[in-house]
Amino acid sequence: MALITIDSVSRVFEDSQRKQVVTALDNVSIQVKRNEFLCLLGPSGCGKSTLLNMIAGFDKPSSGTVTVGGQVITEPGADRGVVFQQANLMPWLPVWENVAFHLKMRGASKADRREKAQRYIEMVGLKGFENHFPSELSGGMNQRVGIARALLMNPEVILMDEPFGALDEQTKMDMHGELIRIWRESQSTIVFVTHGIDESLALGTHVAVMSARPGRIRELLPIELERPRDPTSAAFNDYKRHILSLLRPETVKEPA
Numbered sequence: 025m026a027l028i029t030i031d032s033v034s035r036v037f038e039d040s041q042r043k044q045v046v047t048a049l050d051n052v053s054i055q056v057k058r059n060e061f062l063c064l065l066g067p068s069g070c071g072k073s074t075l076l077n078m079i080a081g082f083d084k085p086s087s088g089t090v091t092v093g094g095q096v097i098t099e100p101g102a103d104r105g106v107v108f109q110q111a112n113l114m115p116w117l118p119v120w121e122n123v124a125f126h127l128k129m130r131g132a133s134k135a136d137r138r139e140k141a142q143r144y145i146e147m148v149g150l151k152g153f154e155n156h157f158p159s160e161l162s163g164g165m166n167q168r169v170g171i172a173r174a175l176l177m178n179p180e181v182i183l184m185d186e187p188f189g190a191l192d193e194q195t196k197m198d199m200h201g202e203l204i205r206i207w208r209e210s211q212s213t214i215v216f217v218t219h220g221i222d223e224s225l226a227l228g229t230h231v232a233v234m235s236a237r238p239g240r241i242r243e244l245l246p247i248e249l250e251r252p253r254d255p256t257s258a259a260f261n262d263y264k265r266h267i268l269s270l271l272r273p274e275t276v277k278e279p280a
């Protein structure tokens with residue numbers, strides 16, 4: 025049984041300023057099972073964030089439905105944690121308070137927040153930095169705080185929108201390894217938006233390759249590569265070649 029079902033979802037935006045309509049997603053259907061790691065891959069503007077936002081409950085389909093655990097999504101919920109490209113931390117709060125921020129909103133005591141935060145701070149490898157402030161941490165460390173904050177609510181699904189987009193290549197590769205460890209440890213289900221082919225192949229159990237606007241699913245690929253994945257291996261590059269061919273603009277056939 026699928027945990028997430030995206031069923032015939034379309035999303036049309038009305039651009040009133042330019043007096044035009046934009047079809048961001050056109051009849052998209054995907055299913056994600058528990059513990060899968062789905063990467064949504066496609067060119068800029070193909071509707072990846074729009075799709076993720078609908079799973080998060082920040083936006084609604086123009087037609088079709090998104091269900092998580094059998095419930096039709098109409099609003100955000102604690103069953104779905106979201107990690108954005110920017111960690112969006114509170115600069116005036118130390119790491120542990122940022123991690124436990126949602127608990128504070130729910131009125132949990134300081135002792136309870138501190139204790140609950142610790143487990144996730146350790147899970148993302150930030151032990152020793154509990155009392156640091158965001159400005160004292162690197163970009164990668166701030167993203168770890170954002171991931172710990174999302175994990176703390178113990179969500180069934182973690183939704184990530186290009187979370188490592190602003191990081192340098194080496195830090196990004198380190199974070200990939202960390203994220204796979206966290207995904208396994210937390211036994212969560214992840215939907216991860218990226219426009220990086222290598223990133224999608226480093227992470228996903230599945231890669232959904234999307235076409236340029238209007239966004240459609242060109243192919244949903246199960247990725248059968250052993251971990252840790254070697255981006256120089258022949259098998260990795262076979263997948264890469266196939267994805268590149270899917271992303272290449274369709275060539276116009278000459279008339280016979």
Ligand SMILES: Nc1ncnc2c1ncn2[C@@H]1O[C@H](COP(=O)(O)OP(=O)(O)OP(=O)(O)O)[C@@H](O)[C@H]1O
Nearest residue numbers: 037039046048067068069070071072073074075219
């Ligand atoms: N609120 C909105 N109003 C009007 N158009 C929108 C809105 N949100 C998104 N769009 C349009 O829908 C299309 C898909 O946008 P979306 O941000 O989902 O793409 P994306 O694949 O995530 O792009 P990127 O990789 O550049 O972040 C784009 O053409 C965008 O301009």
